[in-house]
Amino acid sequence: MNKLISPNIIRFCVLVLLQVLILSNINFLGFINPYLYVLFILLLPFTLNQWKVLLYAFLIGIIIDVFQDSGGINAAASLVAAFFRPYILKFAFGVSYEFQTIKFYQTPIAQRFTYITLIVFTHHLVLFSLTYFNFSYIVEIFKSTLFSGVFTIILCLIVMVLFRKRYR
Amino acid sequence: MQQIINFLIKYKNTLLFLLLLFISLVFTVQSHSYHKSKFINSANSLTGGVYNWANDVDEYFNLKEYNDRLVEENKVLRAKLGIQQSKDSDTIFQDTASFDSPYQFTSAKVIRNQYANVDNYILINKGKKDSIKSDLGVITSRGIVGIVEESTNGFSRVISILNSNSSISVQLKNTNHFGSLVWNGHDPNTVQLEEVPRLAPVKKGDTITTDGRSFIFPKGIPVGIVNDFELDQNESYYKINVRLFNDMTNVGYVYVINNKNIEEIKTLAPNE
Numbered sequence: 001m002n003k004l005i006s007p008n009i010i011r012f013c014v015l016v017l018l019q020v021l022i023l024s025n026i027n028f029l030g031f032i033n034p035y036l037y038v039l040f041i042l043l044l045p046f047t048l049n050q051w052k053v054l055l056y057a058f059l060i061g062i063i064i065d066v067f068q069d070s071g072g073i074n075a076a077a078s079l080v081a082a083f084f085r086p087y088i089l090k091f092a093f094g095v096s097y098e099f100q101t102i103k104f105y106q107t108p109i110a111q112r113f114t115y116i117t118l119i120v121f122t123h124h125l126v127l128f129s130l131t132y133f134n135f136s137y138i139v140e141i142f143k144s145t146l147f148s149g150v151f152t153i154i155l156c157l158i159v160m161v162l163f164r165k166r167y168r
Numbered sequence: 169m170q171q172i173i174n175f176l177i178k179y180k181n182t183l184l185f186l187l188l189l190f191i192s193l194v195f196t197v198q199s200h201s202y203h204k205s206k207f208i209n210s211a212n213s214l215t216g217g218v219y220n221w222a223n224d225v226d227e228y229f230n231l232k233e234y235n236d237r238l239v240e241e242n243k244v245l246r247a248k249l250g251i252q253q254s255k256d257s258d259t260i261f262q263d264t265a266s267f268d269s270p271y272q273f274t275s276a277k278v279i280r281n282q283y284a285n286v287d288n289y290i291l292i293n294k295g296k297k298d299s300i301k302s303d304l305g306v307i308t309s310r311g312i313v314g315i316v317e318e319s320t321n322g323f324s325r326v327i328s329i330l331n332s333n334s335s336i337s338v339q340l341k342n343t344n345h346f347g348s349l350v351w352n353g354h355d356p357n358t359v360q361l362e363e364v365p366r367l368a369p370v371k372k373g374d375t376i377t378t379d380g381r382s383f384i385f386p387k388g389i390p391v392g393i394v395n396d397f398e399l400d401q402n403e404s405y406y407k408i409n410v411r412l413f414n415d416m417t418n419v420g421y422v423y424v425i426n427n428k429n430i431e432e433i434k435t436l437a438p439n440e
Contacts, residue, residue: 020215021222027284030356050181058188062195067218068282069210069289069325071199072192079192083185130196132286137353 008044012060015040020067023155031144034151035074037064038123039159041082042116043104050086057082070131077127081119088118105164116156117149124149199287201333209318209325210280210291216323219291223279227420234420241309271386272426274298276306276324278419283330283356290326292422295319305385305425311413312336312391313422315384324424330356330416338391339379343368346379349391349410356416358395361408368406370397376410383433385425 015037023034041057061075068074092115093107104112124145132141176183210216227234274294282288294300296319306313306326314326314334327334330351338361339346345368351359361376374394380387390413397408427433 017218020218031284033284051184054181054184054188058192061192065195066212067210067215069199069291070285070287071197072195073199075192076189076196079185079188083181130193132353133196133200137286 008040008056011040011043012056016060016063016067019064024068028151029147032147032151034148034155035120035124035127036152036155036159037074038078038081038120038152039156041078041085041123042119042156046089046104053082053085054079073127073130076130077123080126081123084122085119088115088122092118105160113157116153120152120156121145121149124152210289211295211318211320211323211325213320213322216279216291216293216320219280220293223277223293227277230418230420233418237309237420244309270427270429272428274300274424274426276300276422276424278422279323281417281419282328283417286332286353288328288330289317290314290328290419292324292326292424293322294424295322295324297321299426300324300424303384303430304427305389306422307385307389307425308414308419308422310390310415312378312385312389313414313416313419316424326422328416329359329412336385337379337382338376340364340368340370341375341377341388344379346381347406347408349376357412359392359410359412361394361410362405364406364408366399366404366406370394370406370408372396383427383430386427 019035019037023036026033037060040060041053044053044056057078058075061078062072064070064074065072092111094111107115125141128141128144128148131144210219276292276294276298278290279293280291282290290306290313292300292306300316300319302316302318304316306316312329314328314331315336316324317327318325329336329349332351332353334349334351336349337346338349345364347361347364349359349361364370372394376391376393378385378387378389378391392410392412392414395409395411397406399405400407
């Protein structure tokens, strides 16, 4: 139990600080920011109860919101991503997920990539829809989702490559 | 009863999801309306402390720029002082009542600045302890920055002029035609001036300053210059793009303006 909790708490704190102090201030080309804290939702243990996943996702989102004065947009986006996580897991990993036998770092790279991509884009679409909160900004919503999403996915993959040994 | 409990257990994830989603959407809607987002607010000791700590490191990178600004401001102030002194020498003007300005300035440091969102907020390191409260104006030596929205003991949250909820009354410097300053969410260096009547002689390069109508900002604080303009679709108002004097992406130190007469003015004009 302890082995499961402590890396997640550390990851939670590190990702929140990294997000609010550095990543949200990148503003690449004026509007592109990665939202790496999604990685926390991605890496929550697959065997964790769904209601706990929802609660933790809401928690990290609302803390990011408090730091960024953004109301509840990050909380809502993380929550939606967490809600769809079991379905996306099932879609990405197929049978091996249903038998609960997989470990994240032992899955094939293509399946893992599908999983990351779907979660990240779900999260970003909700996030930017709520950020702009106006249908007249629909082009900006999709543009931000696409560019920031790609940025986030690349960062997620880099972080996973860098830190993979620790979780083995 | 049994069925209700069974239903709750069966759909507990969905229900939890809907509940939390509802909460976050309430916060979101509140944050999109002016003066409503009380709960989710970075002006608390935890987030303020973290930003303060990060800013202590960050500010060294901008010291040179801030020094240049101070020198520039000193130059302007010295020039004004020079004018004042030359007047004093040949006029006798001894009315002590006029020395007391209604405006009180407090300096503060920006510890977190946003400019890439649609609704941007700035966090400054002064709060109720330094008698900063909501609805005070915030400026730099170059121009306006925003209006204080919330303050806690040590920190205050400022609605930047780069915020879709912000609307500040400004005027053309030459002709006193006024309008309201809003932002469309695109370029952090350009804001929009609306509701300037068609009769106003607008020219490219005209200076925009605050008018004293809102009593938050004194009259004549510089805002920016007219970049380009067009007549609105119904042809009675101008829509003007204003290039800000301030670099909103690097604000640094600000002054908070407290109008000491505001209480008195409010009793006369309760709707303002």
